[in-house]
Amino acid sequence: MNYYEILQVKTNASSIEIKQAYRKLVKKFHPDSQHENANHDHIITLNAAYEVLSDAKNRYIYDQKLKEKFNNSVNHRHNNSHHATSYYQYNRQQQKQDEFSQFRWLKEVYLPVFNLINKIIYPLETEIEELSADLFDDRLMLEFTNYLDSCHFRLEKAKNILTSQPNPSIYAGIAANLYYGLNHIMDGIEELERFTQTYDDYYLHTGRELFNLAEEISQNASEMAQKFN
Template sequence: MANDAPLLCGSLSAMATIDHYQTLGISSRATQQEIKQAYRRLAKEFHPDTCDKGQVENGDRIVALNHAYEVLGDVQQRQQYDRSRDVANYRGIRSAQGTTVKPQSTIETDLEVWLQKIYQPLHQAITNIINPLEAQIDELAADPFDDELMAAFQGYLEECQIALDYAQNLFRSVPNPATVARSARDLYYCLNHLGDGLEQFEWFTLNYSEDYLHTGQEMFRRADQFSGQAHEAIAQLR
């Protein structure tokens, strides 16, 4: 599956209570290309860079879009979802507001597991990417055309890409608890900006244009902001 926006995946039980086709505004008979086009259009519409602050603060639409595309954009996951959706419809379950409510103790347990197994290593991976950047650029600034200094910077970028791949896979590995949906949205933006930043730095290593370097630094700065927002919101839950 194309890696357009992987970030949230759902269990079969979660799939049964969410109409991902409705989330993307498409028919259940849509082709994979139509699914991809619908996702890209809506992701752009609700991205914080293209909509005003009020729209972003009024909901977590982008989180639902990511979840829907993660399921429907993958042929095998879509087939599993369609089967569970057919069973759900047969039983009369038509929305995520079903009749069963999780006990508070179960919700709290889900949150603790997510914080320990997902968020803590994810936050550490993000920190390992962002924190060394300033020192790496300072070292390279001594002579950007020095082969050894550039090789060291490229080694840092390679390590960052490995850490980012790990973070993205970890983030998409389980559905986030509803109580951290807003933080999950900020983490999604953070990971996206880190990916964009790494791409800019890679272009810099190819042509030494400082425009790419400065753009990459700005992408990392914004990623750090989103990570900080997520961390502050999660800290308030503890």
């Protein structure tokens, strides 16, 4: 969660809006208040956010860091997509349709990879819900990191299966979608692991979005595969 989200203001908020938001939240969370949400730790977080955003110079530097973080994330995923496209262009040039039957590829490559992707993606929301009961509970965090470890294992297994056989040209679109989906999952796992180290909701949100994108891409592959049934 970035400082703007902490103060519940937009990134283009004026200094007056930032001050008003800060005062409103301080009243709500101050330990001396009678409000049920009184929280000393949150006051510390609010103070840190306000100290940066209330100062024009510090806010400018902070905004540049946010832009840099966003641009780096976008560029990283763009490069992965470019590499994926290059990989499959090369692969299609090298493959021979007679190396194995189309049915065999669907059975031995597509289905196992598709199932592994589902086993990675679908437990995420349940894992997040369980962890949200107490982010700072060691046992809950251990269960979440164990889930991420299992994601790593399944991701590597899926990548190995996908590259174990050249895909027939008729299934190039399915294979490309699987590859893009695995790339998004890899990026998503990295973001979720950063969250377990920093407790920054930005990484949790980004990881979840990447998994959602991977799910959409995987479904595209599924719809393509159904046309051949």
